[in-house]
Amino acid sequence: MSTNAYDRPAEALRSGDKPVTAPPSAGAKKLGGVAGWVDDRLGPAKGVNYLMKKVFPDHWSFMLGEIAMYSMIVCLLTGVFLTFWFIPSAGHTTYDGSYVPLQGVGMSEAYASSLKISFDIKGGLLIRQMHHWAALMFIVALSAHMLRVFFTGAFRRPRELNWVIGCILSMLALVEGFAGYSLPDDLLSGTGLRAAEGFMQSAPIIGSYLAYMVFDGPFPGEAIIPRLYGVHVLLLPAILVGLFTAHIVMVAVQKHTQYPGPGRTNSNVVGFPVMPVYAAKAGGFFFIVFGFIAVLSALVQINAIWVYGPYDTSAVTAGAQPDWYMGFADGALRLLPGWLEFHAFGYTLSLNVAIGALMLIPIMYGIMAAYPFIEAWVTGDKREHHLLDRPRNQPTRTALGVAALTFYGVLMFAAANDIMAIKLHMSINDITYFFRTAAFVLPVIAFWATRRVCLSLQRADRNKVLHGRETGRIVRTADGQFFEAHEPLDPYTRWKLVGFEGQQPLELTSGVDAHGVAAPSNGKWRTRLSRFYFQDVVQPVTPAELEAAHHDGHATEHLEAGETTKALH
Amino acid sequence: MNALAARRRHPAAIFLLLLLGLILTGGAYAALAPKPAIAAEASAGQVKEGQELFKTNCATCHGANALGTNVGPNLAGVGAAAVDFQMGTGRMPMAEPGVQAPRGKEVQFSEEQIAAIGAFVASLAPGPAVPAEEYTTGAGGDPGKGGEIFRTNCSMCHNSAGAGGALTRGKYAPKLTGVEGKHIYEALLTGPQSMPVFNDDNISPESKNDLIAYLKAMEAEGNPGGMALGSLGPVPEGLVAWVFGLGVLVGAAYWLGQKGA
Structure with missing residues (x-):
């Protein structure tokens, strides 16, 4: 308080006022230089400060999602490189590049440009292989991350929605991967697209219309490659990055879960702040993942499209499998018996195909996304959980x-x-x-x-x-x-x-509470399921x-x- | 009106014309028809020697007169090419009973002995002979064209990389890498085990040569991308991603997690 504040009598009325304190971001402003200049105009200091002080618990299993995130970044970076030369067109051309066994062979421009990237662009093969290996590692890591979240119960309230977002991310990653390996128009990817056309046709009633709509006419047509290209480089990456951002923001807002231990409670997070510990760890881990994918791609060949040859509807190769993440659907098709195909009134119902190809993925992801809600209903546990099981x-x-x-x-x-x-x-x-x-x-x-x-x-x-x-x-x-x-x-x-x-199983309640007031009963089935869940x-x-x-x-x-x-x- | 024109309505003219047409067609066919590529003719002595070898080494299963038993097929008409393929790749004599004769680790007989047995089997009934070298090395062939033939006719069983593939009930199409051109040609010609026959009318000797050229060119190119993981496609790739990829990266995460602040 200044001493010359009583020049005017009215000033005395405010003698008890606290002096005006500097705004909270003054400290950041004192940074001066570029940071201060930016903060003066956009004011990010508070948010950045919050993020930098955010505490994350330390455990190797919490870094599985990071592996997925970094693999996705590698995919985005290498993918941009590939778009510089890839021609998404089914237009016909004759190969005259440097791979001898295919010289003079007629093929699509998509396949010819993929060969060009592999053999005639410096570093092209390495980048192509990095793109593919990073895609495999992305889905491997997100699956491992998903298993970690499931088995530790991290999907419980309040994180059910983030679990659902994760399920959608996982499913879209499969579609994104499928669209990607269908693009080069080699014999293997063409076989995959032919199979996909069959899957669409197995849809009851709308099957043939659906296939004609997607392929813009009979298979293979000229539309599918440009369409898949748009989906693969524009639509799905945008959705994936958007959902992924929401996924991460929700982790920051809801705070990270932690394993139980001394001093760890449901209302605190024990760990290190982002700055400087996690910034260093996560930044370093990005380079480890990036470097590992680069080394793997330099040493191990993946998707040798030149071996498969150009796609031709009359040709097929033994050992035609999809990438691993589509393997379960392919396996279901291989296991389904042929007698599941029915004919009635001049129509064919191909359940031998439809069950594995059309129903399996939505059912599987549907159950996965619904699981947190089912478990909460069975156990009656609707409380917030920040400690893992x-x-x-x-x-x-x-x-x-x-x-x-x-x-x-x-x-x-x-x-x-x-x-x-x-x-x-x-x-x-x-x-x-x-x-x-x-x-x-x-x-x-x-x-x-x-x-x-x-x-x-x-x-x-x-x-x-x-x-x-x-x-x-x-x-x-x-x-x-x-x-x-x-x-x-x-x-x-x-x-x-x-x-x-x-833990205790839910008891079958009578429908009235202790005071004789009507209360919802747990119901017979819910009680039975709960008893099964908590058996022994x-x-x-x-x-x-x-x-x-x-x-x-x-x-x-x-x-x-x-x-x-x-x-x- | 000259003499030829004057006799054009002679009763014999139609027969003469027919005769001429037949001679021309026959001559042209003889000159242009695809000729089987044959390496050498057999002598009577060779047949005799082959018969002796056959009796001591093959007759147990194929019968004393090579007419087959219930454990080995009739060999009349399979030709010397079949013998050269089966014995030259060590498939015969078969080491143990099984759904299919696997390629042997070593060839049991000398080239002369195999040729002798081939001559004996060829003497039973006409069949495809051992092909001449002209079409079996791939030299001068067009690998691009050969690749198209390969993908249309062969890759559905042998895999587009020639890495081999599964057939029903434990049978399989063997891998084609490291196989001599001559044996590929003979296999096409005779259709061993589960393989269909691709005779010279079906795929001409020149096209067979293109096919061999393609397989040899593929082998020569090697694997520019690094380790090929058996050229078996996405299955081993997925295995590497899960076991090796995730293993190393989780190891790195664990190491980072152990490091304190």
């Missing part, structure tokens, strides 16, 4: 995930039945019969086995908490008794094993139990985890 602490969810993964794996491996037949010297028929059976049997076995393994791990955790670590040291007492010395766990280790919530549930060790175990010493040795659970019920 250890997969063993949710035996039924983990088992369901492994069962679904097993089913997916069976379909994916079935797409390689011919490769297995020649490499393992087996009959392709026997392999196919095995996979047909496995598609139904293995998921059930996987579910049961996974749930048992999870429950056993949880019981082992309980034992360890109650009785300590087995030291392998045998002690003889003065009166000749032998026992193995158990070492109590330190509190940090113990926290990991007990720091989860106890193992509760965390309570402080009282731990206390009892420590006091009674050997007296509680006989108390098995299963009995404890029953006692709690």
Whole structure:
């Protein structure tokens, strides 16, 4: 407060005022130079400051999504390079480039320009291979990221919407990949497009119209390559980048989840700030991913289009598979029996094709996107969760995930039945019969086995908490008794094993609450599902139990985890 | 009116004209028809030697007179080319029973012995002979044209890279890399095991030569992109991405996660 403030009597009225403080961004303005100039005009300092101070928890499994993000960036960069020379046209031309075995062969301009990129543009082959390897790694990494999110329960409230966005991103990535490898118009991609045309035709009633609409007439026509090009370089990348941005912004807004541990609660995030730790780590990781993809592309050949030759509707190649991420749909087609094709009233219903080619992907992604809501309904758990689950602490969810993964794996491996037949010297028929059976049997076995393994791990955790670590040291007492010395766990280790919530299945409610007021009943089915979900549930060790175990010493040795659970019920 | 014109209505004229036409057509066919490429004629001594070798090495399955048993097919009419292919690639004598005779690790007989057995089998009934070298090396052939023939006729079983492919019930189309041009030609000619016959009317000797030229040119080009992963396409590529790619990058993520602030 200044001392000469009383020149006019009225000023005295404001003698209690606090002096005007500088605006919060003054510190940033003091930066001066370019940063200050920009902040004066656009004012980003506050937002940047917020982002730079944002804390992220540290765990390798949180970086799987980063691998996907960086692979996508590599795809975008290399893709721009490829557009400089690629000609998206089915126009006819004769090859006169430097690859001898194809000289003088008639082909489309799309194929000829892909060959030109591969053989006559400096660095073209490397960039083409980087584009393809980065695309494979993008979908590999996003799938691994998705599995991490699923098995740790990171999709629970409030992150259900981000999970749904992730599902859409994953599905669009498949379509984007398919559009991309169909562009060079080589024999393999042409075969893939021919198959895609068949899939469209298998749609009941609208099939042939749909195929004619997409291909602008009968197969192959001249329209499909330019159309796919527009979808591949413009439409889908725009949607992917848009959804991906929303995905990341939601992570920032909702904060990152963290694994349970000492000091980590549902309302804090323990980790390092972006600046300087994560900026360095993530920036460095980008270059690791970029460098790795470049080395892989320099050493390992991918999609050798010159070997396949130009597409010709009369030709086909053995070992025609799609890229791995479409493998499960191809596998479903290979497993579906031919008798699923029906004829009635002069119409054909090709369920042998439609189930695998048209219905599988929407159904699979539909179930995936709906899972968070289904689980919340079954468990009745509508609370916010920022602490992740250890997969063993949710035996039924983990088992369901492994069962679904097993089913997916069976379909994916079935797409390689011919490769297995020649490499393992087996009959392709026997392999196919095995996979047909496995598609139904293995998921059930996987579910049961996974749930048992999870429950056993949880019981082992309980034992360890109650009785300590087995030291392998045998002690003889003065009166000749032998026992193995158990070492109590330190509190940090113990926290990991007990720091989860106890769970109870929903009870069938009568439809009225304690005061006799009508309340919605849980319903028979919901209660049954909930009981199934929490079957044999193992509760965390309570402080009282731990206390009892420590006091009674050997007296509680006989108390098995299963009995404890029953006692709690 | 000259003498020829005066006799044009002679009763014999029509027959003379027909005769002339037939001679011309026949002569032109003999001159222009696709000729089978034949390496050498067999001598009587060779046939005799071949028969002896056949009795001791092949008769167990194919029968003493090469007319077949229930474990080996009749060889009358398969020709010397079939013998040269089957024995020259080590497929015969077959090491063990199976759905298909695999290519042998080593050839069991000398070239002379194989030629002798071939001469004996060829003497049973006419069949395709061992082709002359003119069309079997790919020299002077057009690889571009050969590639088109290959993709239309061969790649659906042998794979567009010639890496081989699966057939039903454990049978397979073998890989075509590292196979002698002569044996490719003979396989086309005789259709061994599950393979169809592509005779000289179907694919001419020149086109067969183009085909061999294509396969040799592909081999000569190698793999400009790096390791080819068995030339088996997207399956091994996906395997590399999952196992090697994800493995290395997760390893890097783990390493970064271990590094403190």
